[in-house]
Amino acid sequence: xxxxxxxxxxxxxxxxxxxxxxxxxxxxxxxxxxxxxxxxxxxxxxxxxxxxxxxxxxxxxxxxxxxxxxxxxxxxxxxxxxxxxxxxxxxxxxxxxxxxxxxxxxxxxxxxx
Numbered sequence: 785x786x787x788x789x790x791x792x793x794x795x796x797x798x799x800x801x802x803x804x805x806x807x808x809x810x811x812x813x814x815x816x817x818x819x820x821x822x823x824x825x826x827x828x829x830x831x832x833x834x835x836x837x838x839x840x841x842x843x844x845x846x847x848x849x850x851x852x853x854x855x856x857x858x859x860x861x862x863x864x865x866x867x868x869x870x871x872x873x874x875x876x877x878x879x880x881x882x883x884x885x886x887x888x889x890x891x892x893x894x895x896x897x
Contacts (some may be wrong), residue, residue: 785896787812790822791876797888798876804890821870822877827863830877833884837862840886842874 787805789812791798805812815821822830831837845851850869854862866872874886880896 785810785880788815788826788879789813789876790815790817790826790879792816792818795875800888801876801878804893817870817873817875822867822873824863824867826879827867829882830879830884830886831863833879833882834886837866840866840873840877842872845872847871 787810789798789801789805791801791814793799793816802812802814831840834840841851841854843851847869850865851872854865854869854872857865876886876888878885878889878893880893883896885892
């Protein structure tokens with residue numbers, strides 16, 4: 785397994801996800817979205833794996849303006865805006881190769897091997 789956890793140090797669910805993998809002795813790489821963020825390719829793979837952008841957006845994001853803009857701009861411009869404003873994404877984003885999840889979902893992670 786090649787686990788990547790995208791999130792922030794302040795996010796409670798991100799901390800729980802890191803603890804989940806640590807307790808099971810599974811190595812992971814933590815990427816702080818405030819420092820680095822998802823690359824365009826990573827973002828596209830996660831979006832495809834979780835069934836689209838709507839499943840990735842955090843309805844309770846602090847940046848309400850960015851969230852509203854992303855929801856109402858043209859479809860073809862959305863991805864670029866999300867990459868510029870990654871704080872609107874739900875965290876943690878956990879990747880394992882082609883598989884990915886958004887949020888804290890240990891039931892899905894159990895099935896990864």
